[in-house]
Amino acid sequence: MTIFVAGLLVFLGIHSVSIVAPRWRDAQAGRMGENGWKGLYALVSIASFIAMIYGYGIARQIPVMVYAPPMALRHLALLLMLPVFPLLIAAYLPGRIKRLTRNPMLLAVILWAVSHLLANGTLNDLLLFGGFLVWSVADLISVSRRTHLRPVPSAPASAMNDVIVIVVGLGLYAFVLLSAHAHVIGVSPLG
Secondary structure (H helix, E strand, C coil): CHHHHHHHHHHHHHHCCCCHHHHHHHHHHHHCHHHHHHHHHHHHHHHHHHHHHHHHHHHCCCEEEEECCHHHHHHHHHHHHHCHHHHHHHHCCCCCCHHHHHCHHHHHHHHHHHHHHHHHHHHHHHHHHHHHHHHHHHHHHHHHHHCCCCCCCCCCHHHHHHHHHHHHHHHHHHHHHHHHHHCCCCCCCCC
């Protein structure tokens, strides 16, 4: 559990720098150069993500049950996951969806975390999904208060992007639901 928690804290910590210390982040990027900062950020993110996943796998071997979710909540979780992949893609393919949601990636993380909290009741699930939920809500609040936002690289805005977002996003959802989740995570969301 120690490796998992350490990886989770470092991963969410590096992703929280712009929330808690935006001036410090900008100063580091100025000192190292934008690419230097992004390189360090990427290395810390990748290393902590690997530690988090590895530690989570170990923690799953001896689960500590906190609550047993009823089947109805698992069905609700499947429904809440439906817009997650389209929202993730909308962050990079601007159209009406991105304009209406303003922060589609953070909304996707919130829905992903809530749905998994409804469907899973182990301690490591609460730490993982609860941690991401708290972080994404804090980041959403922070983004709404920031006066200067760094641009996110994305494709040019287009009405066709919304069609791509929905079709590809729902296709990815079906792929994850029917195959990838069971193969990668080891658990089928369909039971």
